[in-house]
Amino acid sequence: MKPSTRQFWKDFFALLMPFWRSKEKWPAIGLLVVIVAFTLGAVFLSVQFNFWYNRFYQSLQNYDQAAFWRELAIFAGLATAHVLRSVYAAYLGQWLRIRWRRWMTDHLLGEWLTDRAYYRQQLTASATDNPDQRISEDIQQFVDGTLTLSLSFLGNVVNLVSFAVILWGLSAPLTIPLFGNDIVIPHFMMWAAIVYAIVGTILTHLVGRPLIGLNFQQQKREADFRFGLVRFRENTEAVALYGGEPSERQGLLRLFGGVMSNWYALMSRQKKLGFLTFGYGQASVVFPAILAAPQYFAKTIELGGFLQVQQAFGNVQDSLSWFVSAYSSLTEWKATVDRLTGFRRSIEAAKAQAQSTEIDVAPQAQGDLAVESVQLALPDGQTLLEGQNLNVRPGDRLLLTGPSGAGKSTLFRALAGIWPFGKARIRIPKDAKVLFLPQRPYLPLGTLHAAVAYPAKPEEVSAEAATEALRAVDLGHLVPALEQEEYWARRLSPGEQQRLAVARAVLARPDWLFLDEATSALDEATEQRMFALLHDRLPGTTWLTISHDPKVAAFHNRHWRIEKDGSAPGRLVEVPAAAAA
Missing domain, CATH: 1.20.1560.10 (ABC transporter type 1, transmembrane domain)
Structure with missing residues (x-):
């Protein structure tokens, strides 16, 4: 044979x-x-x-x-x-x-x-x-x-x-x-x-x-x-x-x-x-x-x-x-x-x-998020981002800024444990409830109730809680369609989808919340209201926000920035919070 x-x-x-x-x-x-x-x-x-x-x-x-x-x-x-x-x-x-x-x-x-x-x-x-x-x-x-x-x-x-x-x-x-x-x-x-x-x-x-x-x-x-x-x-x-x-x-x-x-x-x-x-x-x-x-x-x-x-x-x-x-x-x-x-x-x-990845993401007993020896790369092996040892304490609200293409979203993926290229040692608090909100929210097929509850199952979130969360993010006009099955990713505008994602965070009440340009489709006034809502509803939640809008700096007490010099890899550094603008 x-x-x-x-x-x-x-x-x-x-x-x-x-x-x-x-x-x-x-x-x-x-x-x-x-x-x-x-x-x-x-x-x-x-x-x-x-x-x-x-x-x-x-x-x-x-x-x-x-x-x-x-x-x-x-x-x-x-x-x-x-x-x-x-x-x-x-x-x-x-x-x-x-x-x-x-x-x-x-x-x-x-x-x-x-x-x-x-x-x-x-x-x-x-x-x-x-x-x-x-x-x-x-x-x-x-x-x-x-x-x-x-x-x-x-x-x-x-x-x-x-x-x-x-x-x-x-x-x-x-x-x-x-x-x-x-x-x-x-x-x-x-x-x-x-x-x-x-x-x-x-x-x-x-x-x-x-x-x-x-x-x-x-x-x-x-x-x-x-x-x-x-x-x-x-x-x-x-x-x-x-x-x-x-x-x-x-x-x-x-x-x-x-x-x-x-x-x-x-x-x-x-x-x-x-x-x-x-x-x-x-x-x-x-x-x-x-x-x-x-x-x-x-x-x-x-x-x-x-x-x-x-x-x-x-x-x-x-x-x-x-x-x-x-x-x-x-x-x-x-x-x-x-x-x-x-x-x-x-x-x-x-x-x-x-x-086999050298990006080691593992839980630790301490309550801090530790990022050590960051060296993130592209799939072809080219180094994209390097950084010093950084630490995020419980209760911090951290803003991450930098030029487009510098590696902000790549770092976001590395923190989520899904980016395999490069080297890093990332330690996240053990048993912490973590939620990541990407720029383009995912809306599953099914009812609006299921979309608001995601990633939880719809039966785990009461209709009353889902209704209140929708109204809190200015989507009250959708409440009558809560149990209606539609292709919601097509029906809702990008801004509505991002507000729905904020409603998920309000419902989930995570210990750690990571936002990657999660409000980029919103006008300035609505974006301010969404951050104010998160500030009020999630007082004990630690944030890490990626944003190009300097006005959201008011809701953060720490600031990381990726500094880019020509074709060299970006450098991840911490700067005074006042420099967020």
Whole structure:
């Protein structure tokens, strides 16, 4: 087995086995056992139908009316069993699929969200395209493909063994005269079925192998196009204000052009594969009849036996040709496995980066926030910010200023423990309740109540408290829509969103509050009111505020500044609070 093949199967089992070892395993195994039994039952019924065809057509050839009606009664029983088996096999298969998909979605989401891997992925070369598609669509395709293909393979193996025994017994030897001698090939039809399937399998693989890469690319380009549409939808107002419709159309059509070009390549390859597989399938209809015809015309078998031989040959050949018939599905399934494997490796790389970072953020027993030996860098390794040892005491209200691009927000991320590049030793008070308010607030899907309560759950914040907080930040006009579900990130203006974030701080009452340009979208009077509100409502809270507005200095008693000199790294220093302006 080639190294790449061994690695693929290793990756596949790494995706497969966690579910079958989880707490869900016993119900899943129970369902799987029943489904496998139904799959084997299908083979048993196929064998019974094979013998039935012999008896039924024999009764017609012999003009045996009693046998004819008896066989029809037997057929009714077999058909009923077949219908019941098919319906319940599909029903239980869907049940197993959704349980497996639910567990796998929860498991992969957990890996993605743990240690903020979802964020770190975007900062490094380990980033993967369209994680939303990999979690939603690829998991579904992996579960469906794995279950369908594995059950199909199992059924074909059992079917092959069952009908090979029948065909072996029905196959007469073939005598080939050669140079005055007779060469006898025993059980000729059995060997003919094997050779026929091997030739078809080899040709199918040679023709269809490029479909693996094409299917992988098709999934990627479809997801890129869908992401472009979603991104446009989320920024419709900005596009409309810019009058950027021609540019957006060009960009979206460019993404769709990638979909089309790969689709044409898929079409071309599938056309070639279709000629082979459809031609192969059509030839298999008459091929066994041609092989069995000499026995029939020699009157060594009757019509029923002829049909039984033909059907047995067809079943053996179909089972041996499973690779041929399932090839397109296999290529799509392999592309899905590769995408999920790549996503998991990206998550693992992001977590490894989190563990190897030299920015050490850890709790300490003291109540102070200590920032020591700061040396923050960009992803390419270029040093962005350096600083002396700094300390923030409980109750301080610290203002951080500096020119744009100097590293203020990078320091904000480092304090939050999500920036991996550089060196620093950051100690935060143990068991302190911390809240970070970024410049662009995040509003989850759902009700306004859920948006105000975030990151807490809406049931943890009473409607009365949410109402009072909204009114305190001048959003009282939204109170009637508190339990209304809307896309609030689109409905609310940037200023309203920032005021809603302030309401979250009022509700959360954190011990430490970090604000990164959290009021930049507000007019001066409203910004002053928001800081006055935080000052009054959170008297024991320690602040660290990043702002370009010198007027907010009045609400702070300490001042850090990033001093920038040309292309040299910025220097983080503490200056007298009076210099905040």
